Amino acid sequence: MTLKIGVIGTGAIGREHIKRITQTLAGGKIVAVTDVNQESAKQAVEQFNLDATVYPDDKSLVAADNVDAVFVTSWGPAHEASVLETIAAGKYVFCEKPLATTAEGCLRIVEAEKKHGKRLVQVGFMRRYDSSYVQLKEVIENKEIGEPLMIRAAHRNPTVDENYTTDMAAVDTLVHEIDALHWLIDDDYKSVQVTFPRKTKHALPHLQDPQIFNIETMNGVAISVEVFVNCQYGYDIQCEVIGEEGIAKLPEVPSVVMRKGGNLSAGILQDWKKRFMDAYDKELQDFMDSIKETGEPNGPTAWDGYIAAVTTDACVKAQQSGEKEAIELQEKPALYKKSITELQTQ
Amino acid sequence: MTLKIGVIGTGAIGREHIKRITQTLAGGKIVAVTDVNQESAKQAVEQFNLDATVYPDDKSLVAADNVDAVFVTSWGPAHEASVLETIAAGKYVFCEKPLATTAEGCLRIVEAEKKHGKRLVQVGFMRRYDSSYVQLKEVIENKEIGEPLMIRAAHRNPTVDENYTTDMAAVDTLVHEIDALHWLIDDDYKSVQVTFPRKTKHALPHLQDPQIFNIETMNGVAISVEVFVNCQYGYDIQCEVIGEEGIAKLPEVPSVVMRKGGNLSAGILQDWKKRFMDAYDKELQDFMDSIKETGEPNGPTAWDGYIAAVTTDACVKAQQSGEKEAIELQEKPALYKKSITELQTQ
Amino acid sequence: MTLKIGVIGTGAIGREHIKRITQTLAGGKIVAVTDVNQESAKQAVEQFNLDATVYPDDKSLVAADNVDAVFVTSWGPAHEASVLETIAAGKYVFCEKPLATTAEGCLRIVEAEKKHGKRLVQVGFMRRYDSSYVQLKEVIENKEIGEPLMIRAAHRNPTVDENYTTDMAAVDTLVHEIDALHWLIDDDYKSVQVTFPRKTKHALPHLQDPQIFNIETMNGVAISVEVFVNCQYGYDIQCEVIGEEGIAKLPEVPSVVMRKGGNLSAGILQDWKKRFMDAYDKELQDFMDSIKETGEPNGPTAWDGYIAAVTTDACVKAQQSGEKEAIELQEKPALYKKSITELQTQ
Amino acid sequence: MTLKIGVIGTGAIGREHIKRITQTLAGGKIVAVTDVNQESAKQAVEQFNLDATVYPDDKSLVAADNVDAVFVTSWGPAHEASVLETIAAGKYVFCEKPLATTAEGCLRIVEAEKKHGKRLVQVGFMRRYDSSYVQLKEVIENKEIGEPLMIRAAHRNPTVDENYTTDMAAVDTLVHEIDALHWLIDDDYKSVQVTFPRKTKHALPHLQDPQIFNIETMNGVAISVEVFVNCQYGYDIQCEVIGEEGIAKLPEVPSVVMRKGGNLSAGILQDWKKRFMDAYDKELQDFMDSIKETGEPNGPTAWDGYIAAVTTDACVKAQQSGEKEAIELQEKPALYKKSITELQTQ
Ligand SMILES: [Mg+2]
Numbered sequence A, B, C, D: 001m002t003l004k005i006g007v008i009g010t011g012a013i014g015r016e017h018i019k020r021i022t023q024t025l026a027g028g029k030i031v032a033v034t035d036v037n038q039e040s041a042k043q044a045v046e047q048f049n050l051d052a053t054v055y056p057d058d059k060s061l062v063a064a065d066n067v068d069a070v071f072v073t074s075w076g077p078a079h080e081a082s083v084l085e086t087i088a089a090g091k092y093v094f095c096e097k098p099l100a101t102t103a104e105g106c107l108r109i110v111e112a113e114k115k116h117g118k119r120l121v122q123v124g125f126m127r128r129y130d131s132s133y134v135q136l137k138e139v140i141e142n143k144e145i146g147e148p149l150m151i152r153a154a155h156r157n158p159t160v161d162e163n164y165t166t167d168m169a170a171v172d173t174l175v176h177e178i179d180a181l182h183w184l185i186d187d188d189y190k191s192v193q194v195t196f197p198r199k200t201k202h203a204l205p206h207l208q209d210p211q212i213f214n215i216e217t218m219n220g221v222a223i224s225v226e227v228f229v230n231c232q233y234g235y236d237i238q239c240e241v242i243g244e245e246g247i248a249k250l251p252e253v254p255s256v257v258m259r260k261g262g263n264l265s266a267g268i269l270q271d272w273k274k275r276f277m278d279a280y281d282k283e284l285q286d287f288m289d290s291i292k293e294t295g296e297p298n299g300p301t302a303w304d305g306y307i308a309a310v311t312t313d314a315c316v317k318a319q320q321s322g323e324k325e326a327i328e329l330q331e332k333p334a335l336y337k338k339s340i341t342e343l344q345t346q
C-alpha cells in the first residue's frame, strides 16, 4: 500500500522531502505538487522525474481524489490555511514549522481537528526522531535519573546571515528546543525569562547574541537554554538533564578520533543539515507508517504546534521586557492526551 | 524506475533484506522468491504481503523475465552456483558473504564476470557503508595521518553459542575486518600469523578464544586484529590506524552519557545487529542506485570476495600451523582496478 | 632557609596542614601550636612528633620570636582577630576561609595590611592551585577562546549531613566558585539572582537543593553556577567558559577507563578531599616559596577574601529575596592591583 | 628524622633529584655529592645552596659517616660499581635505570643484597608511582576485569635525536613498559618477538621506527607494545589490559577540553618530563618514607632491575634475529618474593 502525497510548496525544504519520498524512503509516492510559483512546481516534477500533477493552488491539490496526504512546505504565513483546508477534506497533513504564525491560528487548527474527531496533523519537529534524543527520553522514562530537576541545553550555530534578528533566536532557533524539551520530560512550561550576556563581536549591531532562556516548568524543572548563533566553532546541540539520581546527556556526534599535531580531537559538524539528517528521514517514514498502521500520525501534534507558538510568543515578549513572562496554555483537549501508541501500550 | 528483485534464500537474512526493500528503502520491489524450503518462500511472501512469484529453484527465478537483480541469501555452499547462474543470465547479483566457500569458487565467478565484460556482482560486506568507516577512509585518503604504518583492530562479541568453532573466528568473524581493512588503506595482504593468548574461562573447551591475527601488507603495514567472541561486556568493533603524521580511530558508538552511582558512563551495544543497521540499509540502497545510475554496482566486488576467501584460507592455515602463512593472490584483472566512481572522479 | 610556622587551631584542617609541612612539603617547620582546646594542641605535637612549643593563645604564639608565619585554621569566627594580630606583628599569615565572617571584618584586615604597606595575608582558596584551573586560566589569558561571554559551572556533592542549611550553599560551597571564577576571567561581580529548581527528594525538609546562582559581571559575562549537594552520584566540579571564539572546559578527573557489563565507564570521585589534594599541597608550598623569593605571599589576597565575603552576603540576600541583588565593592586599593609576579613579568 | 643523602652523579637527572629533595619533598637532606667531573659537583652545591661536602669519588662518598642513603645518578656503566659499594657499606641506594648494563651485573647486585640479608636497593622505575598505573593495578588486583589475557600498550615520542638507535627502543624506551607490565599483572615474561612495520619517513636511515614487541608471559598473557619514537603528534603512553570480564585502560592525561575551529579537542603532552613528574616526586618520597617506616625501600627491587636487564637483552636479540627469543630468569630469591607492605597486608 502506497501513500499518495501532494506537496504544497516546492522550495528547498519541499524538494528535500520530495527527494526523500522518491529516493530514500519506502511506501510513499508524490502524485501532486503546487507552489505559488507554478514554474517552481513544474521544475520539481522534472527534477525528480515525478509522475505527478501540477495543481494551480493548495485548494485544488487538497481536493484531488488521488491525494491521501499533504505536505505543507510553503512559507510560514501560508501554513494555517493549507492545513485547515486539508483537515476540512479529512486528509492527513505533515506541516513544517510553524503550524501557524500565531497561537490563535494554531488553536483554529486544533479546533478543526477536534471537530474532525481524530488526529490528522503532524508538525515537522524532527528532533523527536533523532536517535540520541529518543535514547535520552527512554533513560528519563525508565527513571534512570529519577525525577528531572534541571535541564542545561545549548543551540549553537557557527554564524548567521544579516537577516537573522534577535527574535529569530526564539522563533526559529529555540523553537526546536521548545518542542523537544517538554516532550522529553513530559511536562508543561510555566514561565520564561531572558538574559542577554555580553555580546560577541561576531554579531552584527542589530543582533543580540548570545541569549539565555531560563524556562520554568509546571513541575518546577529549571531549564536553561543558551542560543548562540555566531559561536564560530560549529553547529552544536547540547542537552543535559539533571535528575534526582543522576544526569543524562546527549552524546557528542560521533566523529573519527584523531591524534595529531599535539591534539586529541574529533570534528564538530559545521552544517546543521547533517545533524538531523536521519531524523528528517525517520519523521516522514513514521508519518507514513503510522497512518497505515493506526490511522493516525504518530509524531508531534497540532497541540504541540500550539505549545510552540504560545511559548515562542512568551519568549519574544521576555526578550523585550527583560522580565519573567508567563506561558499560559488553554486546557488540553482529550484528543491530545496521549499518542495512540502510548495508549495502546498502557 | 523500480529495480525488480528476486530473492534466493528466505531465511533470516533473506527476510531482513526483503523487509528493507519493502518497508525502508526506495526504488526496489521484490518480485520473485525461492528457497530450498518452498514453505519458507511462501511464508515470506505472506509475511511481507509481497506481490511476488514463488519459484521452485534458483535457476527458474534467475530466468524470470521480470527479474532485474538477484539477492543470494541462501546458505554459503549454495552461493557460487546461484551467482554463476545470475551472471550467465547477465543480471545483477547481491551476494551475502561468502561469495563462494573456496578461493577457486570465487575465481570461477571472477572469470565469469570478466567474460561478461562488466561488473554484475556485489558482495555483502556492509562495513564499507558504515558512516564511521567511511569517514575513517576519507581521513586516510586525504593524507591527514600520512602513510599508514600500523592498524590495531578488535572484533569482540559478548558470547557465542556452542556451534562456534576456532576456525569461525577467521571465516565468519575476522572476514569483516579482512574486507574492510584492505579497502581502508588500499593495500593487499602478504602474510598472516596467529597468536593464541591465554584462553578465557568463558570459552567452551573446543574453542580458542581470544585470538590475535597479525597480518602484514604488501606496503609493510603491520595489522593486528584481536578476535574475542566471549568478551562478556558487549559487541565492540575497534579500529585504529597509526600513520606517519598521526592516528585516526573509529569513534565509539554514540550513547547517552550518564553520571550515576559513582560512574561517568555510556552504554555499549549488546546486539551486533544494531551496530551496522544503517550500513545494511545503505549497501542495498547503493546497490540499487548505482546500477540505475552507472549500470554497475558500486560496492565490494567479486574480486573482494576472492581476496576474503584467500585470506581466510591463510588465516585458518595459520591457526593450525602457528607459523607465518603467505597470502597469495592471482593478478588483479583490469575489471577490478578501480570502482567506476573512482575512475570518474579522477 | 626554613620558614618557621605557628599553627592556630589544631582541629582536622590544622592537622592536615601540619602533616603537609612535616611529611610532604619542603622548606617549612612547625615550631608553635595553639588551640582553644590546649589538649588538642598537645596531641598534635605528639601525633606528628613536632619539635614545637604549645602556646596558651594566638597572641602569645604570634609574638613568639621564632615564628615567621602563622596558619589560621581555627573556627571561622576567630579568624579575623588572629589575622589582625599577625599583621600587627608584621608576620605572614595563611588563613583558611573565611578570612572574616563579615565584609566589614575583611575590610578591617585589608586596612591593616594597607597600613603595614605590603601583603602578608594569603587566604586558603586552593582552587587557584589546581592544575586544571591553572590550565583553564592560561587558555583564557592567551585569548584562545576570545573574550569570555558566559560561564556554566556546577558544584555537586553526593550528600550532605543534617547540619547543612540553605545559606551554606552560598557561604561554604559556592564560595569556592566565587573566588575561582573572578580570578579565572579577571573580572568583578555586579549582581546575583538565585533560582530554586524543583527540590530533590534526597534533601531534608529544611534544605533547598539544588540551587542555581545566576551572576552577572562588570564586563557582562553571564555566570550560572549550579549547587547541588545531594546529587547522589559523586563529587563533581564542572566549569565551562564560553567565549567569542570557542569554549574551554575543565577536564574530567582522570580515572581508569573500563569496558565492562555493557558500559564504557570511568569512576567519579566520591570524596571531595581527593579532588583538590594536590592543590592543597601546592598552595602551602607556594605560600612558603613566594615569601622566601619575593617577600610576599603570591596567592589569594585579603582583598580576595573581602570579595568572597561581599559576594556571599549578596548571594544569601538573593536566596531570601528571590530578586537580583547588587554586589558592590569598595574601590580596590593599589596594594592589590596586581600580584607581584604579574607586575614583574609585565 | 631526616634522611641524609649522598648523590653520585650531578648531571641533569642528579640535579633534578637534588632539587626534589631540597625544594619539593619532606624528610631528606643532601649532605654529600660527587661526580667524575668534580666541577659539576661543586656547581650543584652552589646552584642549590647545599650544605653538602663534595667527595672525590663514589667510594669516599659512600663511606662518609653522615651519609644514610645514596642516589646513583651517574651514567649507566658506572651504576653497578657504585651500587655494590653502597651495599657493601650496608647503606640504602636509589639507582636510576639501568641497575647494571648486563644481566650478570644485576645478578651480582642481587647476590650482594642476599648476602646482606635485607633489601637496600630501589631502582628508578617511576611508573609504579604514577597514579593512573596505580589505579590500573588496583582494578586488576581487585579482579574487576578477571584474569588478564592480553595487553595492548604504546610508547610514543614526538621525535628523537640522531643518537637514538634501533636497540635503544628496547633498552631505553621499552624498558619502562618492561618493568611496569610484569608488575601490573604480577607475572613473568617467557618470550619476545619483534616486528618491524613499514618505517616512517620521519626516522633517520639508521633507525627502525616504529617497532612492535610481542611478549608472552608465563601465564599466557599476550602483550603487544608499540614503540614509535617519531610519531610527531606528542608524548603518549597507552596501556590497555583485556581481561576475562572486561577491559581496563589508562586514562588520557587530563587537559582542558576545547571547542574551537570545528574541533572538540584536548592537548596532548609534548614533553615526556611532564607525564611522570608526580611519579618522580612520589618515588623519592616513598624511598625515604619506607626506609624510615620499615627499614627497607618499598619500590622496584634489584630483582626488578635484573628482570629488566634479561628482558631488554632478549628484546635486542629478537630485533636482530626476527625470531621468538626466550626470556629466562634465574630462580627468584626469597628476599624478593613479596614487598614488605604486601606481606604485611596478607
Ligand atoms: Mg522539521
Ligand SMILES: [Mg+2]
Pocket (backbone or CB within 6 Å): B096, B097, B124, B125, B126
Ligand atoms: Mg552483509
Ligand SMILES: [Mg+2]
Pocket (backbone or CB within 6 Å): C096, C097, C124, C125, C126
Ligand atoms: Mg583551602
Ligand SMILES: [Mg+2]
Pocket (backbone or CB within 6 Å): D096, D097, D124, D125, D126
Ligand atoms: Mg626513573
